[in-house]
Amino acid sequence: MYRALATTVLVVHFAFLAYVILGGFVAWRWPKAFWPHLAAAAWGLAVVSVPLTCPLTYVEHWARRRAGETGVSRGFIDQYIEGVLYPERYTHLLQVMVGVLVVGSYVGVYVRYRNRRDTKRGTKEMSEPPATV
Numbered sequence: 524m525y526r527a528l529a530t531t532v533l534v535v536h537f538a539f540l541a542y543v544i545l546g547g548f549v550a551w552r553w554p555k556a557f558w559p560h561l562a563a564a565a566w567g568l569a570v571v572s573v574p575l576t577c578p579l580t581y582v583e584h585w586a587r588r589r590a591g592e593t594g595v596s597r598g599f600i601d602q603y604i605e606g607v608l609y610p611e612r613y614t615h616l617l618q619v620m621v622g623v624l625v626v627g628s629y630v631g632v633y634v635r636y637r638n639r640r641d642t643k644r645g646t647k648e649m650s651e652p653p654a655t656v
Contacts, residue, residue, distance in 0.1 A: 525590035532583040536599050539579065543567040544621050547628025551635050564625050571600070571618060 546560040570577050580599045587595060595602050605611045 525586045526592070529583050529586035529590060529592075532579055532586060533603070536577075536579045536583065537603075539563070540567075540599075540604075544624060545628075547625050547632065550628070550632045554632065554636055557629075557632055568622075 542560070543563050543566075546556070546563060550557040550560055566577075569575055577599060583599070584595055587593075605614055609617060
Protein backbone atom coordinates (compact mmCIF):
# COMPACT_ATOMS: atom_id res chain seq x y z
CA MET A 524 0.00 0.00 0.00
CA TYR A 525 2.76 2.48 0.88
CA ARG A 526 4.63 1.61 -2.30
CA ALA A 527 1.50 2.48 -4.30
CA LEU A 528 1.20 5.75 -2.36
CA ALA A 529 4.83 6.61 -3.16
CA THR A 530 4.25 5.88 -6.84
CA THR A 531 1.06 7.95 -6.87
CA VAL A 532 2.84 10.88 -5.22
CA LEU A 533 5.62 10.55 -7.80
CA VAL A 534 3.08 10.77 -10.64
CA VAL A 535 1.40 13.77 -8.99
CA HIS A 536 4.83 15.40 -8.61
CA PHE A 537 5.58 14.97 -12.33
CA ALA A 538 2.12 16.36 -13.18
CA PHE A 539 2.68 19.37 -10.92
CA LEU A 540 6.07 20.02 -12.51
CA ALA A 541 4.47 19.86 -15.97
CA TYR A 542 1.79 22.29 -14.76
CA VAL A 543 4.43 24.71 -13.43
CA ILE A 544 6.20 24.64 -16.79
CA LEU A 545 3.23 24.66 -19.17
CA GLY A 546 0.22 25.75 -17.10
CA GLY A 547 0.49 29.38 -18.16
CA PHE A 548 -0.63 28.31 -21.62
CA VAL A 549 -3.85 26.93 -20.11
CA ALA A 550 -4.69 30.50 -19.16
CA TRP A 551 -4.65 31.43 -22.84
CA ARG A 552 -7.91 29.51 -23.14
CA TRP A 553 -9.21 29.99 -19.59
CA PRO A 554 -7.94 33.32 -18.18
CA LYS A 555 -9.14 32.46 -14.65
CA ALA A 556 -6.50 29.71 -14.61
CA PHE A 557 -3.83 32.42 -14.48
CA TRP A 558 -3.97 32.91 -10.70
CA PRO A 559 -3.63 29.24 -9.71
CA HIS A 560 -0.76 28.90 -12.14
CA LEU A 561 0.92 32.01 -10.76
CA ALA A 562 0.79 30.42 -7.29
CA ALA A 563 2.20 27.13 -8.63
CA ALA A 564 4.97 28.94 -10.52
CA ALA A 565 5.85 30.99 -7.42
CA TRP A 566 6.08 27.77 -5.39
CA GLY A 567 8.27 26.19 -8.08
CA LEU A 568 10.54 29.23 -8.08
CA ALA A 569 10.77 29.18 -4.28
CA VAL A 570 11.65 25.49 -4.18
CA VAL A 571 14.54 25.87 -6.63
CA SER A 572 15.73 29.22 -5.20
CA VAL A 573 15.45 28.63 -1.46
CA PRO A 574 16.36 25.35 0.21
CA LEU A 575 12.77 24.17 0.73
CA THR A 576 11.49 20.61 0.73
CA CYS A 577 8.32 20.20 -1.26
CA PRO A 578 5.55 18.51 0.74
CA LEU A 579 5.15 15.98 -2.08
CA THR A 580 8.80 15.00 -1.69
CA TYR A 581 8.32 14.61 2.04
CA VAL A 582 5.24 12.36 1.55
CA GLU A 583 7.02 10.26 -1.07
CA HIS A 584 10.04 9.69 1.17
CA TRP A 585 7.77 8.85 4.13
CA ALA A 586 5.78 6.34 2.06
CA ARG A 587 8.96 4.71 0.73
CA ARG A 588 10.33 4.26 4.28
CA ARG A 589 6.99 2.82 5.42
CA ALA A 590 7.12 0.40 2.46
CA GLY A 591 10.48 -0.87 3.72
CA GLU A 592 12.56 0.90 1.09
CA THR A 593 15.48 3.09 1.95
CA GLY A 594 14.48 6.72 2.10
CA VAL A 595 15.64 8.84 -0.79
CA SER A 596 18.00 11.50 0.48
CA ARG A 597 17.70 13.78 -2.54
CA GLY A 598 14.87 15.99 -3.71
CA PHE A 599 12.49 15.16 -6.54
CA ILE A 600 14.35 17.10 -9.24
CA ASP A 601 17.75 15.86 -8.05
CA GLN A 602 16.54 12.25 -7.94
CA TYR A 603 14.33 11.91 -11.02
CA ILE A 604 15.14 14.78 -13.38
CA GLU A 605 18.79 15.88 -13.14
CA GLY A 606 21.13 13.33 -14.59
CA VAL A 607 18.18 11.28 -15.84
CA LEU A 608 16.38 13.52 -18.33
CA TYR A 609 19.32 15.87 -18.87
CA PRO A 610 22.92 16.19 -17.68
CA GLU A 611 23.32 18.01 -14.39
CA ARG A 612 25.54 20.66 -15.97
CA TYR A 613 22.50 22.03 -17.87
CA THR A 614 20.41 22.65 -14.74
CA HIS A 615 20.87 26.42 -14.66
CA LEU A 616 20.25 26.75 -18.39
CA LEU A 617 17.04 24.72 -18.13
CA GLN A 618 15.85 26.75 -15.14
CA VAL A 619 16.32 29.92 -17.18
CA MET A 620 14.55 28.36 -20.16
CA VAL A 621 11.60 27.34 -17.97
CA GLY A 622 11.45 30.87 -16.57
CA VAL A 623 11.41 32.33 -20.08
CA LEU A 624 8.69 29.87 -21.09
CA VAL A 625 6.53 30.78 -18.10
CA VAL A 626 7.00 34.53 -18.61
CA GLY A 627 6.30 34.05 -22.33
CA SER A 628 3.06 32.26 -21.52
CA TYR A 629 2.08 35.19 -19.27
CA VAL A 630 2.82 37.65 -22.07
CA GLY A 631 0.50 35.56 -24.24
CA VAL A 632 -2.19 35.68 -21.54
CA TYR A 633 -1.92 39.46 -21.39
CA VAL A 634 -2.04 39.89 -25.17
CA ARG A 635 -5.06 37.58 -25.50
CA TYR A 636 -6.83 39.32 -22.60
CA ARG A 637 -6.18 42.74 -24.09
CA ASN A 638 -7.37 41.62 -27.54
CA ARG A 639 -10.57 40.12 -26.11
CA ARG A 640 -11.24 43.27 -24.11
CA ASP A 641 -10.64 45.50 -27.15
CA THR A 642 -12.83 43.28 -29.34
CA LYS A 643 -15.68 43.39 -26.82
CA ARG A 644 -15.29 47.15 -26.44
CA GLY A 645 -15.31 47.62 -30.22
CA THR A 646 -18.43 45.47 -30.58
CA LYS A 647 -20.17 47.42 -27.84
CA GLU A 648 -19.26 50.75 -29.41
CA MET A 649 -20.54 49.60 -32.81
CA SER A 650 -23.88 48.43 -31.37
CA GLU A 651 -24.62 51.70 -29.56
CA PRO A 652 -26.66 54.26 -31.48
CA PRO A 653 -24.74 57.36 -32.52
CA ALA A 654 -24.89 60.29 -30.15
CA THR A 655 -27.16 63.12 -31.25
CA VAL A 656 -26.05 66.69 -31.01
